[in-house]
Amino acid sequence: MTTLHTGxxxxxxxxxxxxxRVLLVSxxxxxxQYWARWSQxxxxxxxxTLLRGRGYHLDxxxxxxxxxxxxxxxxxxxxGDGSPHIVVRDDMVRRIWHFGLPWDEIxxxxxxxxxxxxxxxxxxxxxxxxxxxxxxxxxxxxLFPQATIxxxxxxxxxxxxxxxxxxxxxxxxxxxxHDASDLWTDLSLYQTPxxxxxxxxxxxxxxxxxxxxxxxxxxxxxxVRGRTPEDVLDxxxxxxxxxxxxxxxxxxxxxxxxxxxxxxxxxxxxxxGHKLRLYAPxxxxxxxxxxxxxxxxxxxxxxxxxxxxxxxxxETTLGWNRRHAxxxxxxxxxxxxxxxxxxxxxxxxxAFVLFGLPDDKLxxxxxxxxxxxxTVGSIIPMLxxxxxGTHIYQEQTAYLHGEMGWDLHDLNGKFLPFLExxxxxxxDLHATDYLQLEALMSILNDxxxxxxxxxxxxxxxxxxxxxETILSVI
Amino acid sequence: MHEAEVEKAxxxxxxxxxxxxxxxxxxxxxxxxxxxxxxxxxNVLLLNPPVLDTRMHWxxFHQxxxxxxxxTHFRTRGRDVRLxxxxxxxxxxxxxxxxxxxxxxxxxxxxxxxxxxxxxxxxRDLRGLAAARWSxxxxxxxCEEVFWWEGAAExxxxxxxxxxxxxxxxxxxxxxxxxxxxxDIAAADIALSDxxxxxxxxxxxxxxxxxxxxxxxxxxxxxxxxAAEIVDEMVAxxxxxxxxxxxFPEYRxxxxxxxxxxxxxxxxxxxxxxxxxxSLGSIAASDLIADxxxxxxxxxxxxxxxxxxxxxxxxxxxxxxGAFLEATRLAIEGCHQAGFPARTDAxxxxxxxxxxxxxxxxxxxxxxxxxxxxxxxVFWPYQPSLPECPNVxxxxxxxxxxxxxxxxxxxxxxxxxxxxxxxxxxxxxRTHTFDFMGDALISRMFRDSVQRRAWEPDPSVKxxxxxxxxxxxx
Numbered sequence: 007m008t009t010l011h012t013g014x015x016x017x018x019x020x021x022x023x024x025x026x027r028v029l030l031v032s033x034x035x036x037x038x039q040y041w042a043r044w045s046q047x048x049x050x051x052x053x054x055t056l057l058r059g060r061g062y063h064l065d066x067x068x069x070x071x072x073x074x075x076x077x078x079x080x081x082x083x084x085x086g087d088g089s090p091h092i093v094v095r096d097d098m099v100r101r102i103w104h105f106g107l108p109w110d111e112i113x114x115x116x117x118x119x120x121x122x123x124x125x126x127x128x129x130x131x132x133x134x135x136x137x138x139x140x141x142x143x144x145x146x147x148x149l150f151p152q153a154t155i156x157x158x159x160x161x162x163x164x165x166x167x168x169x170x171x172x173x174x175x176x177x178x179x180x181x182x183x184h185d186a187s188d189l190w191t192d193l194s195l196y197q198t199p200x201x202x203x204x205x206x207x208x209x210x211x212x213x214x215x216x217x218x219x220x221x222x223x224x225x226x227x228x229x230v231r232g233r234t235p236e237d238v239l240d241x242x243x244x245x246x247x248x249x250x251x252x253x254x255x256x257x258x259x260x261x262x263x264x265x266x267x268x269x270x271x272x273x274x275x276x277x278x279g280h281k282l283r284l285y286a287p288x289x290x291x292x293x294x295x296x297x298x299x300x301x302x303x304x305x306x307x308x309x310x311x312x313x314x315x316x317x318x319x320x321e322t323t324l325g326w327n328r329r330h331a332x333x334x335x336x337x338x339x340x341x342x343x344x345x346x347x348x349x350x351x352x353x354x355x356x357a358f359v360l361f362g363l364p365d366d367k368l369x370x371x372x373x374x375x376x377x378x379x380x381t382v383g384s385i386i387p388m389l390x391x392x393x394x395g396t397h398i399y400q401e402q403t404a405y406l407h408g409e410m411g412w413d414l415h416d417l418n419g420k421f422l423p424f425l426e427x428x429x430x431x432x433x434d435l436h437a438t439d440y441l442q443l444e445a446l447m448s449i450l451n452d453x454x455x456x457x458x459x460x461x462x463x464x465x466x467x468x469x470x471x472x473x474e475t476i477l478s479v480i
Numbered sequence: 481m482h483e484a485e486v487e488k489a490x491x492x493x494x495x496x497x498x499x500x501x502x503x504x505x506x507x508x509x510x511x512x513x514x515x516x517x518x519x520x521x522x523n524v525l526l527l528n529p530p531v532l533d534t535r536m537h538w539x540x541f542h543q544x545x546x547x548x549x550x551x552t553h554f555r556t557r558g559r560d561v562r563l564x565x566x567x568x569x570x571x572x573x574x575x576x577x578x579x580x581x582x583x584x585x586x587x588x589x590x591x592x593x594x595x596x597x598x599x600x601x602x603x604r605d606l607r608g609l610a611a612a613r614w615s616x617x618x619x620x621x622x623c624e625e626v627f628w629w630e631g632a633a634e635x636x637x638x639x640x641x642x643x644x645x646x647x648x649x650x651x652x653x654x655x656x657x658x659x660x661x662x663x664d665i666a667a668a669d670i671a672l673s674d675x676x677x678x679x680x681x682x683x684x685x686x687x688x689x690x691x692x693x694x695x696x697x698x699x700x701x702x703x704x705x706x707a708a709e710i711v712d713e714m715v716a717x718x719x720x721x722x723x724x725x726x727x728f729p730e731y732r733x734x735x736x737x738x739x740x741x742x743x744x745x746x747x748x749x750x751x752x753x754x755x756x757x758x759s760l761g762s763i764a765a766s767d768l769i770a771d772x773x774x775x776x777x778x779x780x781x782x783x784x785x786x787x788x789x790x791x792x793x794x795x796x797x798x799x800x801x802g803a804f805l806e807a808t809r810l811a812i813e814g815c816h817q818a819g820f821p822a823r824t825d826a827x828x829x830x831x832x833x834x835x836x837x838x839x840x841x842x843x844x845x846x847x848x849x850x851x852x853x854x855x856x857x858v859f860w861p862y863q864p865s866l867p868e869c870p871n872v873x874x875x876x877x878x879x880x881x882x883x884x885x886x887x888x889x890x891x892x893x894x895x896x897x898x899x900x901x902x903x904x905x906x907x908x909x910r911t912h913t914f915d916f917m918g919d920a921l922i923s924r925m926f927r928d929s930v931q932r933r934a935w936e937p938d939p940s941v942k943x944x945x946x947x948x949x950x951x952x953x954x
Contacts, residue, residue, distance in 0.1 A: 334945045442923070446926060475844075480928075
């Protein structure tokens with residue numbers, strides 16, 4: 007019988023030091039592709055800090071730990087009959103891989119624990135990865151039948167009923183474990199210290215974009231709260247001192263809403279003379295990116311900036327309830343980034359372009375890609391995944407689960423869940439057209455010469471001739 | 481030819497070419513000294529020098545075939561032959577390079593590199609021979625390109641320092657085309673234009689390398705060897721060194737020796753050699769049209785990658801450009817029918833760039849159209865002959881620097897733009913290039929987007945930097 011708890015009220019008790027053993031697990035991933043960078047299970051590692059402080063003995067099994075080159079293992083996922091697990095969508099076939107430690111290795115490591123755990127805490131991230139969490143629960147149940155199994159993370163928070171019904175865990179935790187929210191990640195559990203650390207210095211976002219789950223993840227609140235910059239610096243220095251880490255990735259909902267928050271963190275880094283490499287792969291709100299802030303980012307060690315451009319047309323962004331984001335504010339942020347010393351056309355400035363949503367206007371997406379190619383140079387294509395807890399998911403539930411009859415693992419953006427939906431606008435649309443769209447963005451991004459992205463939109467002899475030639479077939 | 485006759489011919493050639501060398505010109509008796517040195521040389525040292533260039537194409541395919549034939553010549557006579565190849569490197573590693581200069585080409589700065597093992601390592605190798613009480617009686621240095629003379633000069637100086645008094649014979653394209661420079665500036669004792677035609681019929685000796693090469697060059701030379709002899713050499717390389725990859729590096733050899741080339745392919749198929757073949761400019765599109773079965777033979781023989789010969793031999797006019805494009809289209813069509821995959825790197829069309837009198841926009845248009853048919857296209861820099869570049873230092877006559885650019889009233893930057901364009905045309909998404917001129921939905925949308933100049937959107941679609949009023953949700 008699975009019980010549901012909210013992280014706000016769930017409070018692990020303090021125990022006699024070492025009297026209870028907890029195994030923390032980040033499960034493997036079943037997917038067609040996996041991006042191994044910045045994949046540290048930060049939430050689980052903050053819970054580790056909490057539990058350690060309360061006397062628990064901890065072991066960590068991070069199935070997605072990368073090797074020295076930053077890769078995770080992948081093995082072919084097979085069906086019961088031994089055939090390869092593939093997903094066929096229209097004219098597209100995607101092979102499904104098991105990313106991370108294989109099950110026999112996971113079992114071997116669990117069997118090698120000095121003592122069986124009393125509790126097993128499993129973090130589950132993407133809603134469409136829920137199946138590997140289910141399989142992990144089953145394995146743990148078989149190996150450690152006496153252990154209490156708790157599952158938390160984004161998936162149970164966004165789809166608690168699904169998690170309760172489908173995982174077979176003892177406890178499903180929804181939302182943040184509040185007592186752990188502001189704690190530092192515990193990297194001492196890794197035998198080989200990671201080369202980077204994830205920092206979450208704030209939580210919450212005042213906006214409520216149709217496709218984003220931040221509001222749901224923050225318990226329906228639009229309040230933004232932050233840690234003190236001094237505490238963030240203490241964490242950075244602790245990780246520098248203990249693990250030699252110099253690379254830090256900021257994972258925030260919308261840190262810039264807290265005026266001066268990030269700027270102060272950067273100032274402290276500069277004041278203390280730290281030489282760091284900083285990243286914010288999810289980007290910052292363009293409206294709030296001033297030249298002063300970008301200049302501080304550059305000085306403090308940001309090598310790249312990521313700008314959430316998403317779409318060119320204002321009507322599109324307004325349709326997503328993103329009134330705070332516009333191409334006008336994007337252009338201002340881009341110019342500020344250039345002024346601050348980030349080089350365009352060199353992947354120092356990158357912009358996301360979103361596609362794969364219901365009611366996609368493919369012409370607008372191509373326009374967006376070409377606009378970013380012509381200005382910034384570096385496009386990051388973002389295939390949309392409908393996530394429970396978002397407005398789009400709510401609006402499309404009948405289509406996704408009723409009309410199409412899909413489960414959560416089918417809603418992976420890579421499998422184009424809105425392909426059939428978008429045939430209402432484009433009757434001849436095929437899955438490979440979406441692949442071509444992704445290919446176009448990737449190729450526009452990849453064309454480089456002497457480390458600079460080629461600009462097909464410029465007035466140079468070659469690019470003008472290219473445009474004349476391709477237009478000759480219209 | 482009998483071995484003794486080969487030797488005699490070689491010695492005679494040394495004398496003949498030696499007449500242009502500084503010593504031999506002035507002192508006839510010394511010619512006989514050189515001849516004797518060759519004839520009586522028991523120990524022969526072969527040196528493949530480093531390369532000074534802005535880029536080093538096809539480094540993994542590079543093999544000093546002339547030196548390796550000379551090796552065969554001497555070893556079959558029982559001589560002790562040693563090889564030091566500055567460009568030898570494991571095929572999976574990048575060739576080492578160090579920056580030696582920053583060139584200013586019409587205001588564009590470009591790095592010039594020294595490719596190959598460090599000078600200290602080469603000195604160590606040479607001194608190692610001396611320390612082992614091994615001393616050469618003659619040293620051969622090969623340099624294929626005139627504009628690579630600096631590497632040859634460095635190698636000669638190093639060899640002379642380690643083995644003073646030993647005759648150093650420079651051979652290859654540099655010695656052939658600039659013998660005076662080779663002796664006066666690079667300080668070779670003898671500039672040997674061509675050891676003798678008979679050497680070109682010998683197989684290459686790969687046993688001198690410290691590890692088995694993974695690839696071997698197959699040359700048809702003047703066509704004096706039979707297909708059986710050529711394929712026997714391949715079979716021997718496979719048996720002795722386990723080599724399964726072979727290159728055809730001779731420019732337009734299939735046009736020059738169509739029957740022999742075809743016979744070689746047929747024999748490879750008949751022998752069931754099961755090898756991977758690479759053609760590096762050895763086949764022209766017109767060869768595939770002239771022989772409609774050639775593409776199938778190439779595929780069956782094991783061709784994995786074909787870089788077609790470019791249009792350097794064609795007049796620069798619209799008619800010939802159109803004919804070249806049509807020939808490419810037909811040839812590629814034939815290759816696809818033969819089983820070569822479309823839009824991958826299996827088929828690479830090439831377009832000549834750098835001739836006097838060319839229109840760069842027309843070249844860019846041709847490359848764009850060629851890429852539409854072939855999937856990939858590279859510009860092959862035109863290498864001018866010495867008389868085409870009077871008063872230009874030899875090292876600057878490098879085709880990659882486009883030494884005839886001023887005659888076209890173009891800057892180096894413009895040529896770079898054309899090279900940049902091909903990086904976009906050749907960029908791949910999951911191994912396939914994008915067809916900007918194709919009929920697929922996204923290709924058409926891209927062209928529409930270009931026609932609308934989507935990179936310059938109307939300000940009305942960009943929205944505002946001011947925060948508009950919230951949107952009411954119903």
